[in-house]
Amino acid sequence: MAGSSHGHGHTPAAWTGVIISFIGFLVAGAFMVMANSVGFWAGMVLIGAGAVVGGVMRAMGLGQNPKPLKMVGAPVATREPATAES
Template sequence: MASAAHGHTPAAWTGVVISFVGFCVAGVAMIMPNVVLTIAGLAVVLIGGVVGKAMSMAGMGKQPSKNFAPAHSEERAAVTAA
């Protein structure tokens, strides 16, 4: 599994850290009954997901393997050869 680099990318780390901070803020705000801060913490959790996805789409996520061709390319090659 280590070769898959599952989650070992700048996009994944950034998204998780931002979401973790939002989760901590929301958790503390729930203990100190503060509705506004709870909602702000939950918003930060969502922002963490958006930032992680945006960074992944910008090329900082998992890169495609050079050792594996997608199935559709293999299918096209088989159809062209026939």
């Protein structure tokens, strides 16, 4: 897979969403160790906010454009439609 990256995740929307979610994981983990449930849930909210922010930024056009799927391999044989004989 090395060298086969086609821009996967290299967008402002992806970076922003991941950074916010990562901070949320750090906050939730730290407060979980400190046995503080309010701080833990605040971190969990940050994790969800990262997903929402990334999705909104993608909808605004700052994400990767969807690419059509390519079929790999031999083409599928098709049959001609049956004709009615009169």
